[in-house]
Amino acid sequence: MKVSDLGERRLLERIRARLPKPPGHVVVGIGDDAAVVEVARNTRVVVTTDALVEGVHFDRAFSTPADIGHKALAVNLSDLAAMGATPVWALLSLALPDGTAVEDVEALVDGLVGLANANSVALVGGNLTSSHNQIVVDVTAGGTVHPRRVLLRDGGRAGDLLFTSGTIGAAAAGLEMIKAGLPPSPANEQCFSKYRRPDARVRLGRALSATRAARAAMDSSDGLADAVRQLAEASGCGAEIDASQLPIDDGARRWWVSQGVDPVDRSLVGGDDYELVIAVPPKWRGRLRQVTRRVSDPSLRCVGVLTRTANEYVVVRDGRRERLTGGFEHW
């Protein structure tokens, strides 16, 4: 059977099924945003890897080399943020076709290092190799986390409120605008930059971890609907989203309305948001206020709740309950 017939999630499950039970010092293994390993007593490191492949994750017609370098690190820092970790180091593995311009490689490194510096992350090493016709940018990032303050996906319980940081849909709309050849303008700049140079919510993740304000967390790299489903599934819950509360990016909303597309449907499934989605018990809202006092940007918006009915994912819209779809698979 081909991987394209099986699908990404089922391939991942097949791989997981072949692994031995991890030893005790692997605190979190495969299945969360990142892995957590206890390397010494009371010292836990968090590690994650994510690749950007030309023609799959980026197109050089739509992003500059510096954008690509920035994003390759951002998607990894986002995974660390979703664990409540403090990022420390990164490794860059580049596969480059022979004809790649040296200036483009330098610009890619500059884009990555710019974001690294802004987050006090050191690029400590990597690997260079040739490839046939696609650039592959594989970044690994590592950090540290307080032993008792790791944010996991599976900690949610029925009744927990679901929050997302920032806005949703901007990156998905931005890619559509770029493909449509829209010129940059103040109205769409936010969408362009969310697609090309996403932020990673590192400060927010650290504040959530430090205050223990969230019972579960993951990042919305494949869109809000996907993150809500995965967090709920890992927590053995269902989820209900209130469509009226979705913080849909203004530029994205205008774009979709102009295209005759429903902004709610589209923003829920749009990927590349890299916001944090968290589950918070109602009585912990005081702790959450501590977080928003520390980190005012991005804001947090309550968009739904975890429910008792496992595997039931609902979006409530004008009083109607609809099935929540969404999620992205490479195959």
Next chain:
Amino acid sequence: MKVSDLGERRLLERIRARLPKPPGHVVVGIGDDAAVVEVARNTRVVVTTDALVEGVHFDRAFSTPADIGHKALAVNLSDLAAMGATPVWALLSLALPDGTAVEDVEALVDGLVGLANANSVALVGGNLTSSHNQIVVDVTAGGTVHPRRVLLRDGGRAGDLLFTSGTIGAAAAGLEMIKAGLPPSPANEQCFSKYRRPDARVRLGRALSATRAARAAMDSSDGLADAVRQLAEASGCGAEIDASQLPIDDGARRWWVSQGVDPVDRSLVGGDDYELVIAVPPKWRGRLRQVTRRVSDPSLRCVGVLTRTANEYVVVRDGRRERLTGGFEHW
């Protein structure tokens, strides 16, 4: 300018020149076999990444998927061994064309996990993505090292003896035999397996670190000549190799003689050895005996000496001094 015009080493130098000075907790940054980061007081982690690209590092006609998975981890464990580190975890990032057989992915994972288990390494996570037409297997490995016992490339001094572990040339000869369609036999099995499933010298690296028997170390992934040059260059020395002492693999020697190729020349530049090359002051030979008592396989052979004349690399052969060439660049 294209990367293929510039060359790998110069591209790496251009990249390094763009990085800021690393912070104090980055004990070893870019330029050694792996990076060392102090994540807590007296706790240092060692991290490295290395990719195998289809058509560049492997050909599915010459290696099974399990071989590829094994080797993808081995090349990373070899880098950790060359730092004196104890490997702990690995991440696997796979880029797979749509038509890749699921069974091949499973076999690749099995090959990797087999070697991981043998070295008490846990596969803690990774990433799956699609690619156009090449499989890319990118592995990151991490471990721990005693703060004062890291093995670096640049610690050598003139007069230090140069040792290599194991034999040289078997992997390079093995690839030639496989390409020539030679059937497996007891005489060439060692060459086949050294190419397809190299060992990583993890126990030896740990023993060298624990006894402080080596002043400098690196692995010979690009051949003995390359390792000797790089270690000598990093240490500000020259190097002299004694051709009569080279532990050329028996099967490789017979193969090259049968092909009319000089075994000394060829084994010095042949890549994929993944042995450890170390510099040891003559008066530390007692410590080295402690190492060989702990780790009898692979054996260590003295093949040369570091000299005072920086950038002069010599191989002495039947009394003649020849220039030592060798080293591999992707472009």
